């Protein structure tokens with residue numbers, strides 16, 4: 001209702017005695033109908049809260065998830081003490097990770113990559129809205145292909161839903177969110193394996209890679225990382241719900 005009226009939710013509480021106009025009630029009912037059909041509320045309002053920022057979202061991008069805030073917090077901890085860190089966000093979608101990091105670290109330089117042109121258009125609007133054009137560079141490419149230089153930290157929330165699980169994810173997720181943002185191949189780790197192979201030439205000595213994984217993927221993701229980067233120190237860290245969520249690699253210094 002706050003969205004229909006173009007007011008903050010607090011305004012509704014302060015004006016409980018007011019009746020909406022008939023066309024506003026119709027618009028409200030239409031939103032309810034779509035919600036009940038499973039459309040994520042963020043696609044209806046076009047806005048999503050993530051970490052310390054708010055983002056524009058459309059069905060071209062995944063709605064940023066609270067689990068991914070864990071990855072942002074872990075990245076910030078690891079960047080503490082590094083001046084002007086160079087960061088990559090691979091598969092940026094709405095720009096969520098890149099922009100949350102840019103907000104928290106005004107001295108960082110961030111390259112955010114994305115394969116989908118329609119997702120990149122949403123990310124570009126968010127970069128503009130947050131006035132981060134000077135520090136967040138968007139690049140359309142496959143993972144880190146063609147991206148120059150090395151990074152202090154590479155963050156990625158790539159698609160990691162396995163072919164088998166894709167059928168099981170809720171109808172709302174598979175029907176309304178972009179397939180390119182979800183599908184990770186037979187065991188869900190296809191894209192991560194490819195990115196892991198690119199990492200040794202893209203991460204500075206002593207630098208980090210933080211990769212979001214699915215709750216049951218800790219062991220398989222660690223094995224893939226051990227094969228690709230045998231010298232890196234690996235850890236699997238949980239999200240706020242105590243599920244495996246982030247694989248961290250510390251590169252030898």
Ligand SMILES: C[S@@+](CC[C@H](N)C(=O)[O-])C[C@H]1O[C@@H](n2cnc3c(N)ncnc32)[C@H](O)[C@@H]1O
Pocket residue numbers: 061062063064065068090091092093094095096097113114115116119141142143157158159160180181182191
């Ligand atoms: C799970 S979504 C995450 C989006 C965003 N980082 C977030 O955390 O909300 C994965 C994103 O990776 C993008 N993607 C898929 N394959 C890619 C590839 N090969 N190279 C770059 N981006 C890719 C998808 O289009 C999607 O936007």
